[in-house]
Amino acid sequence: MALLELKHISRSFPHAKGILPVIADLSFTVEEGEFVAVVGPSGCGKSTMLRMINGLMEPTSGQVLYKGRQIDGINLECALVFQSFALMPWLSVKANVELGLEARGLAPAEREKRASVYIDKVGLDGFEEAYPRELSGGMKQRVGLARALAVEPQLLLMDEPFSSLDALTAITLREELLDLWQDKSMPVHNIIMVTHIIEEAVELADRILVLSSSPGRLVADLKVELPRPRDRRQEGFNALTDKVFSLIEERA
Numbered sequence: 081m082a083l084l085e086l087k088h089i090s091r092s093f094p095h096a097k098g099i100l101p102v103i104a105d106l107s108f109t110v111e112e113g114e115f116v117a118v119v120g121p122s123g124c125g126k127s128t129m130l131r132m133i134n135g136l137m138e139p140t141s142g143q144v145l146y147k148g149r150q151i152d153g154i155n156l157e158c159a160l161v162f163q164s165f166a167l168m169p170w171l172s173v174k175a176n177v178e179l180g181l182e183a184r185g186l187a188p189a190e191r192e193k194r195a196s197v198y199i200d201k202v203g204l205d206g207f208e209e210a211y212p213r214e215l216s217g218g219m220k221q222r223v224g225l226a227r228a229l230a231v232e233p234q235l236l237l238m239d240e241p242f243s244s245l246d247a248l249t250a251i252t253l254r255e256e257l258l259d260l261w262q263d264k265s266m267p268v269h270n271i272i273m274v275t276h277i278i279e280e281a282v283e284l285a286d287r288i289l290v291l292s293s294s295p296g297r298l299v300a301d302l303k304v305e306l307p308r309p310r311d312r313r314q315e316g317f318n319a320l321t322d323k324v325f326s327l328i329e330e331r332a
């Protein structure tokens with residue numbers, strides 16, 4: 081059985097001139113263990129799609145199935161990482177990481193233990209008591225990642241997680257994310273990452289879904305066969321990057 085199945089999802093929003101269709105008849109499946117990247121022009125409904133996958137928003141029509149069952153409310157087996165980090169400035173690193181755990185009913189001692197494990201996993205050991213304002217962008221996103229991993233989700237959803245970081249920081253964090261995903265001791269086995277950085281999708285993902293805009297539709301579902309670790313000097317890397325670019329341009 082597929083881990084996740086989107087069946088003919090459409091979503092529209094009320095708009096000044098009537099109804100704005102944002103996503104139209106979007107269908108795809110994600111198999112157990114996959115790392116899927118989603119690319120497409122700005123405004124094509126990528127963030128909206130992630131919200132429907134974790135149950136924050138309902139589709140106007142169609143179904144989202146998780147392990148064969150239609151999701152009803154927030155899917156607790158998902159966690160979301162945001163481009164903007166979405167940290168609480170008045171809370172320490174540790175308290176930020178513990179945020180999602182309280183909502184899931186973990187006792188304080190267990191919350192503390194979990195937070196400390198995942199703060200270590202993302203390389204922030206020693207920064208437990210620091211506040212977001214004291215951290216660089218890359219460190220803030222490490223906190224965002226630790227907070228998401230701490231709930232031990234099976235499916236990690238990432239919304240342009242490295243887009244606001246400088247290039248070198250983003251390179252490091254991508255490598256670390258791959259290591260975490262490939263680490264068998266980690267509960268997270270699946271990632272869906274929205275990105276507008278095509279090279280990032282080619283470097284990381286098993287599959288790349290290409291969406292068109294207005295409304296968002298699936299225009300391609302490409303398997304990335306390149307062996308890991310990948311880089312742009314590798315044979316086939318640039319060809320695939322160009323292919324994804326041209327698919328987006330054709331449809332924009």
Ligand code: ADP
Pocket residue numbers: 093094102121122123124125126127128129
């Ligand atoms: P992307 O992440 O691909 O850039 P979004 O999913 O954020 O796109 O948004 C797609 C479109 O849907 C945009 O035009 C946006 O204004 C609209 N939209 C998203 N959420 C809402 C909402 N809650 N109410 C009204 N319009 C929305």
Ligand code: MG
Pocket residue numbers: 126127128239
């Ligand atoms: Mg978005």
